Amino acid sequence: MVKKFKKIILDNNGHDPNSVLIICAHSDDQTFGPGGTVAKYAKEGKKVHTIIFSYGEMSLPLQQKEYTIKARVKESLDVDKYLGGDGVVFLGLEETKFTDQFKNKKMYPKLKRLILQYNPSIIFTHSNDDPMPDHRALNKVLLETLDRMRYNCDVYMFDVWNVFNFKKRNYIKILVDISDTFEFKVKALKMFKSQKMSLFSLMWSVYTKAWINGKNIKVKYAEAFYKIR
Numbered sequence: 001m002v003k004k005f006k007k008i009i010l011d012n013n014g015h016d017p018n019s020v021l022i023i024c025a026h027s028d029d030q031t032f033g034p035g036g037t038v039a040k041y042a043k044e045g046k047k048v049h050t051i052i053f054s055y056g057e058m059s060l061p062l063q064q065k066e067y068t069i070k071a072r073v074k075e076s077l078d079v080d081k082y083l084g085g086d087g088v089v090f091l092g093l094e095e096t097k098f099t100d101q102f103k104n105k106k107m108y109p110k111l112k113r114l115i116l117q118y119n120p121s122i123i124f125t126h127s128n129d130d131p132m133p134d135h136r137a138l139n140k141v142l143l144e145t146l147d148r149m150r151y152n153c154d155v156y157m158f159d160v161w162n163v164f165n166f167k168k169r170n171y172i173k174i175l176v177d178i179s180d181t182f183e184f185k186v187k188a189l190k191m192f193k194s195q196k197m198s199l200f201s202l203m204w205s206v207y208t209k210a211w212i213n214g215k216n217i218k219v220k221y222a223e224a225f226y227k228i229r
């Protein structure tokens with residue numbers, strides 16, 4: 001995918017309208033959630049950066065930690081390249097300990113620096129009612145970081161595990177047509193080979209969600225996001 005960089009005209013908040021940032025807990029969330037949208041934006045020439053809080057070292061309990069980390073980092077970088085992204089940064093926090101470690105490992109300046117460097121006009125992240133505690137913890141820490149930085153941009157939430165949403169009636173729902181990139185999303189998900197046990201059991205939900213969301217706007221496949229700010 002060839003990218004054309006034009007002269008940057010900043011938006012009303014002073015951010016780059018062609019810069020999109022994905023912030024998620026585990027490597028593969030970025031593809032499970034907004035993978036089709038990532039590929040679509042990349043195709044349109046936008047810059048898409050990804051920040052992942054953990055290495056997902058707990059995902060393969062039978063494997064050695066280092067092996068798991070290596071495998072998951074490589075898969076994320078390969079997938080990012082495949083979808084046309086602009087790089088992945090890992091914060092290296094331990095799963096289940098995001099809130100404490102974000103504070104104790106002095107992650108605020110690091111995350112702040114990355115956000116200022118990318119200067120995104122849109123951030124995609126986990127939703128605040130996700131059943132997975134790491135995902136909810138990340139949502140909270142991120143919003144607190146943006147507040148502390150006084151960084152105003154659109155923040156869209158995605159679901160990884162929820163198939164149906166009943167709690168989000170108060171948010172504006174945004175549906176992105178991913179008919180042209182859905183097959184890239186599916187292929188990208190299959191590239192996370194270390195996760196194939198859990199991933200393949202969830203593949204039906206990837207199709208179902210994209211299909212139901214697509215029906216809402218009369219396209220083949222779509223991804224849904226909820227605007228929290």
Ligand SMILES: [Zn+2]
Pocket residue numbers: 025026029132135160
């Ligand atoms: Zn996750």
